[in-house]
Amino acid sequence: MLTALDSSNKLILLSGNEDKNGLSRLREKEQFFCPQCQKAVHLKIGQVMIPHFAHRKKGSCQYFSEGETATHLLGKRHLYEMFQRLQIEAKLEPYLKSLMQRPDLLIKVEEQQYAIEFQYSTISKPQMVKRTTGYHKEKMIPLWILHTPMAKNPHKDGIQQIRLSPFKQQFITYSNQHAHLITYNPTLKLFVYFNYLLPIGGYRFIAKVQTLAIDQQHFPFLRASALTKNECLKYWQLWKRERERVLRGRLHISKRGVKDPFLRACYYLRVIPEKLPLFVGIPINKKPHSIEAVEWQLLWLYFLYTQHQNCMAYSPKLAKDFTDSHGICVDTESIRFYSEILNHLDIEDIFSHYEEEKIFHYIYSQFLAKT
Numbered sequence: 001m002l003t004a005l006d007s008s009n010k011l012i013l014l015s016g017n018e019d020k021n022g023l024s025r026l027r028e029k030e031q032f033f034c035p036q037c038q039k040a041v042h043l044k045i046g047q048v049m050i051p052h053f054a055h056r057k058k059g060s061c062q063y064f065s066e067g068e069t070a071t072h073l074l075g076k077r078h079l080y081e082m083f084q085r086l087q088i089e090a091k092l093e094p095y096l097k098s099l100m101q102r103p104d105l106l107i108k109v110e111e112q113q114y115a116i117e118f119q120y121s122t123i124s125k126p127q128m129v130k131r132t133t134g135y136h137k138e139k140m141i142p143l144w145i146l147h148t149p150m151a152k153n154p155h156k157d158g159i160q161q162i163r164l165s166p167f168k169q170q171f172i173t174y175s176n177q178h179a180h181l182i183t184y185n186p187t188l189k190l191f192v193y194f195n196y197l198l199p200i201g202g203y204r205f206i207a208k209v210q211t212l213a214i215d216q217q218h219f220p221f222l223r224a225s226a227l228t229k230n231e232c233l234k235y236w237q238l239w240k241r242e243r244e245r246v247l248r249g250r251l252h253i254s255k256r257g258v259k260d261p262f263l264r265a266c267y268y269l270r271v272i273p274e275k276l277p278l279f280v281g282i283p284i285n286k287k288p289h290s291i292e293a294v295e296w297q298l299l300w301l302y303f304l305y306t307q308h309q310n311c312m313a314y315s316p317k318l319a320k321d322f323t324d325s326h327g328i329c330v331d332t333e334s335i336r337f338y339s340e341i342l343n344h345l346d347i348e349d350i351f352s353h354y355e356e357e358k359i360f361h362y363i364y365s366q367f368l369a370k371t
Contacts, residue, residue, distance in 0.1 A: 195224035314339035
């Protein structure tokens with residue numbers, strides 16, 4: 001924690017500008033207390049962690065979580081300093097009595113309050129939902145900033161494939177039907193934005209990565225501009241490469257043989273997985289499914305084939321019969337969108353002729369370029 005009360009009940013805030021020798025002298029002559037539970041706290045001045053307060057008895061306070069990492073403390077302090085630089089009213093570690101919650105920062109811009117959470121450690125989804133719901137109840141806008149995910153190489157600007165664990169996917173936000181993730185790296189003093197996130201299976205996504213030094217950061221945070229046609233072409237190329245990789249290994253990774261629904265559909269339709277037409281596996285939804293797009297779309301086409309329907313057919317009942325019979329988790333809205341695409345491309349069945357350029361232009365105009 002970066003805040004505490006002294007013996008005269010004055011709030012002490014460790015902003016990072018203090019001299020360590022001065023803090024040592026202050027510690028010798030002063031006592032400090034938790035602003036909420038009123039219990040005594042230490043002023044810790046070490047070589048690894050930045051100066052901070054900690055309860056004398058671990059776990060004795062229900063308002064503050066103990067064991068904050070150096071990264072979390074540093075991130076909070078950087079964000080507080082940034083809002084000060086931007087001349088935005090900011091409170092560090094304020095306790096919200098009505099919610100019994102404590103955001104890392106609470107800022108106010110034109111009468112609107114924002115609860116800022118810099119998340120470094122793991123938090124369960126129910127806990128995150130509970131905190132978010134609480135902020136909304138108090139008319140506050142919650143902004144979750146994730147610690148920048150580790151990568152083998154430093155993140156560089158541009159269109160690229162990334163991996164996000166289920167925990168990190170919790171922090172994805174959606175605006176104008178597009179998925180975004182905002183992160184911050186205190187060590188590098190660098191914001192890393194993952195914009196236009198497109199799930200391509202498992203933990204894999206394609207994203208437009210943008211970096212911004214904290215001293216160049218503004219508020220509201222960076223809003224991604226619309227993708228250019230060349231950027232969309234890069235998405236398309238990466239998607240094709242990943243699709244090809246998945247299909248090439250699909251036969252070898254299956255342990256179910258002919259009992260595998262995907263391979264069984266390929267067998268009855270007399271198609272080789274690697275040779276499936278490009279209109280099978282089209283990215284539809286910005287939210288990850290539990291099944292690869294190329295799989296559920298082939299199964300949908302096979303289902304229509306067994307029902308003696310062409311690819312343009314769609315009804316809520318057909319979609320429900322499909323998901324029930326195959327036991328897969330795909331929302332009916334995605335199936336409807338896919339049917340509309342096939343209709344626009346004049347695709348009647350799995351053997352229909354298609355033009356790659358026409359598919360790309362349609363996806364560009366309907367999905368990737370829409371803001």
